[in-house]
Every structure is written in structure tokens, then in C-alpha cells.
Amino acid sequence: MRNITIIGAGQSGLQLGIGLLKQGYQVRIVTNKTANEVASGRILSSQCMFGTSCSYEKALGLNYWDDECPAIEGIGFAMNGPDGNQVINWKGKLEQSAQSVDQRVKMPRWMQEFESLGGKLDICDAGIEELEQYATEADLVLVASGKGEVGQLFKRDPERSAFDKPMRALGLTYVNNMPLEDEYSTVAFNVIPGVGEYFVFPALTFTGPCHIMVFEGIPGGEMDCWKGVDSPEQHLALSKQLVEKFVPAQAHRCKDIEMTDDNGRLAGRFPPTIKHVIGTLPSGAKIMGIGDAVCLNDPITGQGSNNASKAAKVYLDAILAREDQPFDEQWMGETFETFWSIAKYVVEWTNGMLLPPAPHVQALLGFANTHNETAKKIANAFDTPHDYFPWFMQADAAKKYMESVSAEA
Ligand SMILES: Cc1cc2nc3c(=O)[nH]c(=O)nc-3n(C[C@H](O)[C@H](O)[C@H](O)COP(=O)(O)OP(=O)(O)OC[C@H]3O[C@@H](n4cnc5c(N)ncnc54)[C@H](O)[C@@H]3O)c2cc1C
Incomplete structure (x- = not known):
């Protein structure tokens, strides 16, 4: 039975860990806060999640709050x-x-579910020493530590990171x-x-x-x-x-x-940052990042938990498809590129929203005032941000879009 260790019991770590347990994998999650500490601590996020991410949670039976949570x-x-x-x-x-759903409510419940499915939950603030140990014991070590310091093991990717400050x-x-x-x-x-x-x-x-x-x-x-x-x-x-x-x-x-x-x-405050997905421990062992640890966006578009959920889904599928072959660097790189084919649109759109709106964006937002189909199109792309491309993101495409819609009217 393949054996995976995940650092971090947040959106990506728990969703992936539970997904793997349900497929018969042996999973250990190492996290630095007990369920009680999460439940009684500060809020962590505003965690608004859209249809696609909610459907991934639902597929794993993790949608416990559908009746109580206001839509x-x-x-x-x-x-x-x-x-x-x-x-x-x-x-x-x-x-x-x-x-x-407040992560102070969600994560403790998911931790409980993880353990009741047979997952091993260790409470430890994992550092290099612990990671070295996990790397000798597990077939794959994933770091899902969010903005936690241990994520510094992954190097910033300057080509994919648009900003170097909050x-x-x-x-x-x-x-x-x-x-x-x-x-x-x-x-x-x-x-x-x-x-x-x-x-x-x-x-x-x-x-x-x-x-x-x-x-x-x-x-x-x-x-x-x-x-x-x-x-x-x-x-x-x-x-x-x-x-x-x-x-x-x-x-x-x-x-x-x-x-x-x-x-x-x-x-x-924090700088939005994309990192290289593979980290190297002093021993040379390779570890892999997921979620905010390697793809951290500003919350302006409310995408972080959505991204973490989408990453968990991509990584789950890739781990299952790997069957008994090693989780080597090539596999890690390819898995991240599959995720990046979704996330790159999220990142480009989110980073764009952090700058003063371009004239074509202002024009489109104004256009949506009188054209409700455009308002709906903008709204629904929060779930599937690749749908902003190219008509919302590029001036020429925006002009063409508005002309074609106006011609139809
Ligand atoms: C102000 C704000 C508003 C936001 N609003 C939204 C929103 O509306 N919609 C949205 O989709 N996203 C939003 N987000 C982002 C979203 O909360 C995160 O992107 C998401 O939770 C990331 O999931 P993750 O699994 O990568 O990490 P996290 O959920 O942060 O989990 C990290 C886990 O790692 C643990 N950990 C850290 N270091 C260690 C260590 N050394 N050893 C062991 N465990 C460790 C932590 O305790 C935690 O359990 C917001 C974020 C902020 C800050």
C-alpha cells in the first residue's frame, strides 16, 4: 500500500488526504494545530468557494454544511x-x-473525518529535521502548509510571480x-x-x-x-x-x-507569490508543495481555497494514475504543470485586479450595468477564471465582444 505524508491540515491537505484514504492509501497528516486550537483560534480566511470546488468536496462527502450555510x-x-x-x-x-464555511468549523470536522477513515494525524510543527524523517518513511511528502514558514523550502519563481511586495x-x-x-x-x-x-x-x-x-x-x-x-x-x-x-x-x-x-x-498583508513546486532537503530528498505553499494569491478575487481545492483534485488524480511508479521529479513537475494550466488564469486575472483597472475593463464593467448577460458572464467566471480569457483580459477582445453583443441587441 502506498504511503503519503502531508504537512498541513488545511483546505488542500485535508481534501487530498481524505481523497487518498478513500482510495485505500496510507496517509499521515502532520499539522501544527489541534482541532480544538483551530476551532477556538482566530479566523483564517473568508473562504468563499464556488461551484467547481464545492463539487470536489461533495464528491468526497465533505459537504456537511449545505443545509446550514447560506447560499x-x-x-x-x-x-x-x-x-x-x-x-x-x-x-x-x-x-x-x-x-x-468558516475554516474554524470546517477543518476540525474534516480532521475528525480523516481520523475516522483511518488516517494518522500527528500534531507537530514540522521543520527540516522532521521532513527528512518523513522523506525516508513515505513514498511522497507533500507540503500543504499555506503561508507557514516551512514553505520557504520552495523557491520563488520570478517568471510566474508578478509582485515582490504585498x-x-x-x-x-x-x-x-x-x-x-x-x-x-x-x-x-x-x-x-x-x-x-x-x-x-x-x-x-x-x-x-x-x-x-x-x-x-x-x-x-x-x-x-x-x-x-x-x-x-x-x-x-x-x-x-x-x-x-x-x-x-x-x-x-x-x-x-x-x-x-x-x-x-x-x-x-503578504506578497502574492508563485514558487517552484519541488523542494530539496539538505539530504537531497525531494518534497512537493501544494496550495498556498506554492501558489499564493491575494484574496481580492476570493480564489485561494478554490485553487487549493482544485490543486487537491489534480494531485489526487495524478497520484492515483501513477499507480506503483515512483513519485519522481518529472512526475512532480508534470503534476504541477497540470494544475498550473488551470491556475495560470486565476493568477493572471487576480494580479490584474490588483492594478488600477485598464480602460477596457472599466468599459466592460460599465457595459454590464445595462447588459445583464455580461454581468452574469463576469460573475460565473469567478468559478472558472479561464472564462475571462480573452474577452475580459485583452483590450481588442473586449472591444470585439462589446461590438458583437451590441450588434445582436
Ligand atoms: C484575508 C483572507 C481572505 C481570504 N478569502 C478567501 C476567499 O474568499 N475565497 C478563497 O477561496 N480563499 C480565500 N482566502 C485564501 C484561502 O484561505 C487559502 O488560500 C486556503 O486556505 C489555502 O489552503 P492551503 O491548504 O494551501 O493552506 P491552509 O488552509 O492555510 O492550511 C495550512 C495548514 O498547514 C498548517 N501548517 C503550517 N505550517 C506548518 C508546519 N510547519 N507544520 C505543520 N503544519 C503546518 C496550518 O496549521 C494549516 O493547517 C483568503 C485568505 C485570506 C488571508
Whole structure:
């Protein structure tokens, strides 16, 4: 029986580990936090997941929260003009709804499932010494450590990494008492030119349904303001102030909000980075990265967990197809390239969203104001970002698209 060790019990590590157990593999997951520590700790993400990723979880029977978790039925987009008035405001319905289950709820439950299927869960903050040991014991060692330090074993790929510094200062607030939107629920995405973005959507946490407010501040700008905000009260007050000041159209929804819990807040920043997938230990042994450890995106497009889930699916299929042959460097490289054939679109689109919108993007977003099919097309490509290519990403293709749609009307 083949034997795989995975470092990290997050989205990619657990989804892959459980997938492998279900195929009869022997799997050990080594992680640095117990289920209780994850459940009682700080929030980790806003983890909005779209149809394709949800279907991978469902195929493994991991969709425990479908009945409780509020459905996210669309994407909303709003942008103010220079005078502060809204110039763009539309909603596009998703063909398959999205959902966000607090990782403090999801990962402990998945850890339990992993163990009940016969997986070995070790609690250890794995470093080089431990990895050397695992490499002698397992047929394959995968590092699914997210933004954890051990990921430094993988080298940055300068050709695939567009930035070398954080592009947004992030703030996250989980709240109760925010009313749902009229008509249908969305990820309500608001662009504040020169300042950043604010998006908000329904989710499920351990106290029940809630909303997650995400602030993406341009570094050095007015929304890069979380330093010294230490208490839950300060964090909530600042979240409200930011909405009132920069997104007044959303302020009425924040009148009565309260934090879901004292840990329902997060602030930080990191540079989006793509790495080489193969790491070499001092002994020469090879290890392989997955998820954020090697493909880290800014959360602006809400793709990280989706990518981690898609990576877990690609790696699972590749491991099964490998049967008894060795997991050598060639296989590792080819497996990552299969994933990259999906992820490269996510990365290019996400990185594009971190820069001031190009004129053709502004034109398309404005066009969607009056053409709901375009709004729907933009919304649904959050699930399948390759669908933004080329019509959303290239000026010529955007022009052609708008001309052809206008000619049909
Ligand atoms: C503010 C913010 C908002 C986000 N919003 C979204 C969103 O809306 N939609 C979306 O799809 N994604 C979002 N993401 C990204 C998403 O949460 C991550 O991309 C996803 O969780 C990555 O999964 P992963 O398996 O690679 O790593 P993680 O889920 O981060 O798991 C890493 C695991 O490794 C463990 N670990 C780390 N180091 C070690 C070590 N040395 N030894 C043992 N264990 C270790 C950790 O404890 C953890 O269990 C957001 C992220 C942030 C920061």
C-alpha cells in the first residue's frame, strides 16, 4: 500500500488526504494545530468557494454544511466615480451558488473525518529535521502548509510571480445582524478607486449564519489602517467607519452589526507569490508543495481555497494514475504543470485586479450595468477564471465582444 505524508491540515491537505484514504492509501497528516486550537483560534480566511470546488468536496462527502450555510447566489459589483457617486452597480446571478464555511468549523470536522477513515494525524510543527524523517518513511511528502514558514523550502519563481511586495493591506471582520440583500445574496464587491476594495457576503460560522466583511486597502492609502487596532471593539468600529466613509451605499446594512466572536477578526498583508513546486532537503530528498505553499494569491478575487481545492483534485488524480511508479521529479513537475494550466488564469486575472483597472475593463464593467448577460458572464467566471480569457483580459477582445453583443441587441 502506498504511503503519503502531508504537512498541513488545511483546505488542500485535508481534501487530498481524505481523497487518498478513500482510495485505500496510507496517509499521515502532520499539522501544527489541534482541532480544538483551530476551532477556538482566530479566523483564517473568508473562504468563499464556488461551484467547481464545492463539487470536489461533495464528491468526497465533505459537504456537511449545505443545509446550514447560506447560499451566495451571485456577484454584485459597484464602483464610485471621482465625485463619490456610484457609476457602476450591477448584480449577476451564479449558475451554481457559492458558500463560505468558516475554516474554524470546517477543518476540525474534516480532521475528525480523516481520523475516522483511518488516517494518522500527528500534531507537530514540522521543520527540516522532521521532513527528512518523513522523506525516508513515505513514498511522497507533500507540503500543504499555506503561508507557514516551512514553505520557504520552495523557491520563488520570478517568471510566474508578478509582485515582490504585498499589494493590499487586509482586514477581515465576521459579523452578526447584517441584513441579507434584497432579491438575492451576493459577494457584494465594491471598488473605491485609489483606496481599495470592500466586499461582503453571507457565511456560516460556529454561532450560525453571519456575514464576512473584507477590506482590501492599497498599501499606504486610507484603507491601510489596521495598525494598532488591537481589540474586537476597535476592529468592529473601524470596519463600520470604513464602510460609512468609502462605501456609503452599504452603510445601512452595518447599522446593527456585532462581531460574531472576539476572534472573528484578522488583519495582515503578504506578497502574492508563485514558487517552484519541488523542494530539496539538505539530504537531497525531494518534497512537493501544494496550495498556498506554492501558489499564493491575494484574496481580492476570493480564489485561494478554490485553487487549493482544485490543486487537491489534480494531485489526487495524478497520484492515483501513477499507480506503483515512483513519485519522481518529472512526475512532480508534470503534476504541477497540470494544475498550473488551470491556475495560470486565476493568477493572471487576480494580479490584474490588483492594478488600477485598464480602460477596457472599466468599459466592460460599465457595459454590464445595462447588459445583464455580461454581468452574469463576469460573475460565473469567478468559478472558472479561464472564462475571462480573452474577452475580459485583452483590450481588442473586449472591444470585439462589446461590438458583437451590441450588434445582436
Ligand atoms: C484575508 C483572507 C481572505 C481570504 N478569502 C478567501 C476567499 O474568499 N475565497 C478563497 O477561496 N480563499 C480565500 N482566502 C485564501 C484561502 O484561505 C487559502 O488560500 C486556503 O486556505 C489555502 O489552503 P492551503 O491548504 O494551501 O493552506 P491552509 O488552509 O492555510 O492550511 C495550512 C495548514 O498547514 C498548517 N501548517 C503550517 N505550517 C506548518 C508546519 N510547519 N507544520 C505543520 N503544519 C503546518 C496550518 O496549521 C494549516 O493547517 C483568503 C485568505 C485570506 C488571508
